Amino acid sequence: MKKATRAAYGEALAEYGSDERIIVLDADLSKSTMTAKFKEVYPERFFNTGIAEANMISSAAGIATCGKIVFASSFAIFAAVRAAEQIRNSVCYPRLNVKIAATHAGISVGEDGATHQAIEDIAVMRALPNLTVIQPCDGRETKQAVKAIIDYDGPVYLRLGRLPVEDIYDNSYEFTWGKGVQLKDGCDVTIIATGLMVGSALEAYEILKAQGILARVINIHTIKPIDREIIIKAAKETGAIVTAEEHTIIGGLGSAVCEVLSEEYPVPVKRIGIEDKFGKSGKPNELLKLYGLTPEDIVIKAKNVMTLKRK
């Protein structure tokens, strides 16, 4: 069943919200970020800051000093990019227990266009000391990630999407903090994806398989700290990597993978992402096609990167 990760986030807050330390803040987007689901059950622990993201983040920090677990939500562009300096100085530097749960990340926001499509948030958040960066790929993983984030004492950036996505996992899935997940084994090439691109990577796997190419597929939900082992192992065993993310190719998952490989085990890498330009209005699927973020794009880059393998 298709479900947006933001929807799973709202459900998870409502489900796990009985812990009285949990406080949820939103900046006038609670029906979109789905924090309204928490508000329905625990209205006394929900605070709307109005359209004031800077105050939302800094007041979240003050709330965290009182022993609370604070979730602060807005669209990624406003939470992570507009209030980046508040996240840095009020939350990360004092290492306070604030979770920035940002929805509507990437171009799959769709019709609202470039002003509302965060394509640089992973790059900005990844650069902040003390901050863990997590992007789940489906509803089940989101719910488990929220549970793990509640149990973790420290700042977290949780990147969520607007668009409903297919289930990647079944009931047996268990989220492990900081560990990549190998979804398909293969020896010819590895596709490392995050967020909604995980589904596309699995589609690419099937296309490649039909053409006789066996791709390994890895989901990276914890982008920082990244699972170095699974990346190095894939490089050693498959010799070529494609990364796929709904984010600029500058500073996101692709960069993180290249940072690991260039130091530990250099192999050819091709990055799928938004090529240093802004998004635009359109239907999400049209935009994913326009910006080169489809399973077919992954297939082309996978074949291309295989030709660069050292003989």
Next chain:
Amino acid sequence: MEQELLLKLKRKAADVRKGIIEAVFSAGSGHPGGSLSCADILTVLYFKHMNVNPSKPKDPDRDRFVLSKGHAAPVLYSVLAEKGYIPKEDLFTFRQADSYLEGHPSLKDVPGVDMTTGSLGQGICAACGMAQMGKLDKKDYRVYAVLGDGELQEGQVWEAMMYAAHYKLDNLTAFLDHNGLQIDGDIKEVMSPEPVVAKFEAFGWSVILIDGHDMDQIDKAIKKAKRTKGKPTMIVAETIKGKGVSYMENKYEWHGKAPNQEQRDIAIAELDAYIESLGV
């Protein structure tokens, strides 16, 4: 306020000022002007009003203090040293690489610092969050904050003004250290935030205008704030930047500059002479 206590507080404020001078002189950098201007406010808060215990700096029931104008770290460290949170001799390590006394207050590093500040506008928002939790948890603690008048130029301050009034945070008392000067000069010339009293009132705060160097007025304003229900209180304290050191007073050049040896000696001598004149 009885005369004996008043004299004690004046003496304490002078000691706090000496600590500011020593810290900034030792560091060879820092912000003396805006530290000296709010020394009387912090002294009355910490030595007359705030329910705090230096041996339990994380007590969940304690009153909180947020130095939103974080560059005035020397006054906070000096008060914390006078109060017994940190050794007085540590003030001489201010801003040094092997010290825990960062250039701007850091809650993870310094016992008694309730919020990390330095980036202007953020501290007052954090104070709002603390006050909100006091209400939610039905605790009696109060939250105090000190803002700079140049700091009012940060838009985030006004987000906090809206928030505190909207949620009726009457357990929050903020001081405006209204010394009229910022790094680049007179606040009215750089970017005027005036009229501040009318602005705070329009944002739904209870506003009290006082002489920020009159201990009695500071004390009475805090008492009034404690009695005020349904609104946060802003105490607009008219102050003198560099107060207590003759050559620093009302000089914006002393916003962020350390005295040299000779200047340090003059400042300490002036403060010692003042302490002697108090006769306590």
